[in-house]
Amino acid sequence: MKRILVTGANGQLGTTLKQQSLGSEDRWVFCGRNEMDITDSHSITSFMEKQSFDFCINCAAYTHVEGAETEIDAAHALNVEGVKNLVAACNEKQVTLLHISTDYVFDGTKKTPYVETDPTAPLNQYGKSKLQGEHHIQQKAKSFYIIRTSWLYSKTLGANFYSAILNKAKNGEPLMVVNDQVGTPTNVAHLAGFLFQMIKKEPEYGLYHFSDEQIMSWYDLAVAIVKEHQLEVPVTPSTTSGGGAVRPIYSPLFSNKPF
Ligand SMILES: NC(=O)c1ccc[n+]([C@@H]2O[C@H](COP(=O)([O-])OP(=O)(O)OC[C@H]3O[C@@H](n4cnc5c(N)ncnc54)[C@H](OP(=O)(O)O)[C@@H]3O)[C@@H](O)[C@H]2O)c1
Numbered sequence: 001m002k003r004i005l006v007t008g009a010n011g012q013l014g015t016t017l018k019q020q021s022l023g024s025e026d027r028w029v030f031c032g033r034n035e036m037d038i039t040d041s042h043s044i045t046s047f048m049e050k051q052s053f054d055f056c057i058n059c060a061a062y063t064h065v066e067g068a069e070t071e072i073d074a075a076h077a078l079n080v081e082g083v084k085n086l087v088a089a090c091n092e093k094q095v096t097l098l099h100i101s102t103d104y105v106f107d108g109t110k111k112t113p114y115v116e117t118d119p120t121a122p123l124n125q126y127g128k129s130k131l132q133g134e135h136h137i138q139q140k141a142k143s144f145y146i147i148r149t150s151w152l153y154s155k156t157l158g159a160n161f162y163s164a165i166l167n168k169a170k171n172g173e174p175l176m177v178v179n180d181q182v183g184t185p186t187n188v189a190h191l192a193g194f195l196f197q198m199i200k201k202e203p204e205y206g207l208y209h210f211s212d213e214q215i216m217s218w219y220d221l222a223v224a225i226v227k228e229h230q231l232e233v234p235v236t237p238s239t240t241s242g243g244g245a246v247r248p249i250y251s252p253l254f255s256n257k258p259f
Contacts, residue, residue, distance in 0.1 A: 075129040184212055185216065209257075
């Protein structure tokens, strides 16, 4: 039996892991921000003193891409300093850290999907903070997996791209969606399944990409959602408006490290 601690447990990925862990033979402990604030090193160590863990899946992050442009310190506090706190605690307690990162560490100039060995060059503050977190883990963590994923959505949880499009379409609202950003949208349930496999198989430590395979734009994804639910609303392609966070125009992920 493995013992797994999940931080940021009330977010999209944390909630999905919680759902999928029901009936697991392993021992899962889920901590929301109130139980463990990763920006407070004492909060982490006092929790890890009380119980022993084999793995820590870090689902806690500053994920608001637009907000990070102005809340640079807040993004740094969570995506860099919070990660440093977790690395220190995991090293101390011999816990393997599974950390989630993003396709936004890339600049989008490549013409084929990004693999683990491609050079990074984030365009926005969110991507920069996530990359700094990655670098710290690679330099300091004794045992770790960094899993880069992209365009997470959930078919069952609220407040994400899938539910927003579906709700509007159900209300008969016409949709206008950007067609000039291309990626690999990833069902968060599939990412959770991948993390379960990692914990089970324990491949070589290091950096891995995981996303669903289909390459598409946000517009293509919206069309697919509307079609899946046999709704009739028109979906119109649009282009990204200026201002705000700059996003890579092409950031599909591919893994050269299957296990
Ligand atoms: N969403 C995407 O499209 C996407 C794409 C690529 C990679 N990722 C990465 O995937 C991971 C999971 O993303 P997600 O979509 O599940 O994010 P999410 O829904 O925004 O969840 C993040 C969680 O972190 C919690 N949190 C905030 N501050 C905290 C603190 N100081 N201590 C502990 N927890 C704290 C939040 O709690 P509150 O709810 O209380 O704020 C929230 O529950 C992140 O690392 C993200 O960067 C996401």
